[in-house]
Amino acid sequence: SVNRAGFNIHSAIHAARHDISCIVHTHTSAGIAVSAQEDGLLPISQHALKFYRRLGYHDYEGIALNPDERQRLVRDLGPHMVMILRNHGLLATGRSIAEAFNQIYFLERACQAQVQAQAGGATLRFPSEAVCELTAQQSDDEIEHNLHQLAWSSVLRLISKDEGDYQS
Known part of the structure; x- marks a missing residue:
C-alpha cells in the first residue's frame, strides 16, 4: 500500500526540483503549532534566522x-529548501540526506524555541533586519561549505553506538 498524501507531496517536489535528493516531512507538536500561527516562523532565534526570507x-x-x-506545493516551495505546511507540519529538502536532516533539525528547533518563547508571555525581541539577513547569509555559507556533513557524521556515530542495525 502507498501513503497517497505522502506520495503526492514528495513526488511533486522530486519531479519539479532536480536539485533535491531528499525530502523530510514531519508532524511534530512545535512544527504544527508554528504552522497554525498567522505570522508563521518568527525571526526570534538564531535557528529561525537561518530561514529568514x-x-x-x-x-x-x-x-x-x-x-x-x-x-x-511546488509553487509555494519556490526556490527554497524548506516550507511550512500551514495547519499541518514542516517540510525540508536537501541535495543529500545530510543536508535535509540539517534543515529539518534547525527548522524544528526554531519552532520549539518560538513556542517556548511565546509561552513565557513576555514581549518578544526581534533583531534588526540587517542582522536577520546577515545571519541567514552566514547560514547559507555553512551549507555551501558542507558543514552539515559534520553534524550528520556525528549523528550517525551516536546512532551506531546505540543500535548499529539501522544500517541493514
Whole structure:
C-alpha cells in the first residue's frame, strides 16, 4: 500500500526540483503549532534566522490527496529548501540526506524555541533586519561549505553506538 498524501507531496517536489535528493516531512507538536500561527516562523532565534526570507508557506487544503495540489506545493516551495505546511507540519529538502536532516533539525528547533518563547508571555525581541539577513547569509555559507556533513557524521556515530542495525 502507498501513503497517497505522502506520495503526492514528495513526488511533486522530486519531479519539479532536480536539485533535491531528499525530502523530510514531519508532524511534530512545535512544527504544527508554528504552522497554525498567522505570522508563521518568527525571526526570534538564531535557528529561525537561518530561514529568514528563505522559507515557503503552503496553505492547508485538506489531506493532500488531490493531485491538483501538487503544482501549488511546488509553487509555494519556490526556490527554497524548506516550507511550512500551514495547519499541518514542516517540510525540508536537501541535495543529500545530510543536508535535509540539517534543515529539518534547525527548522524544528526554531519552532520549539518560538513556542517556548511565546509561552513565557513576555514581549518578544526581534533583531534588526540587517542582522536577520546577515545571519541567514552566514547560514547559507555553512551549507555551501558542507558543514552539515559534520553534524550528520556525528549523528550517525551516536546512532551506531546505540543500535548499529539501522544500517541493514
